[in-house]
Amino acid sequence: MSRRLRRRPAQIRFTEGARKQVDALTDAEEVRRLDRALNELAIDPEMGVPTRFPLIRDYRNDAEGVRVIYSVSVLRSAILVAYVEA
16 A cells, blocks of 8 residues: 655745745734745645746735745745745
8 A cells, every 4th residue: 555645844934025024014814814825835835936037936816915926945845935915
């Protein structure tokens, strides 16, 4: 019987600029929407659309009003968030 390996969620890291953007969020609903988006990206880092820069991806969820620009490590074990909107 073969076992299907379950991938661990990727670790989320923030650049200094993205950390300031997250710290500036004051509305609890904004934080909740961003948290949901980051959890989705941790599970499936390839959800975002590739940009013209090969290592950068752009995730947008217009229904939630969230945008995250990020880069994924080669092994898909880490995500570096460069920009957030919520």
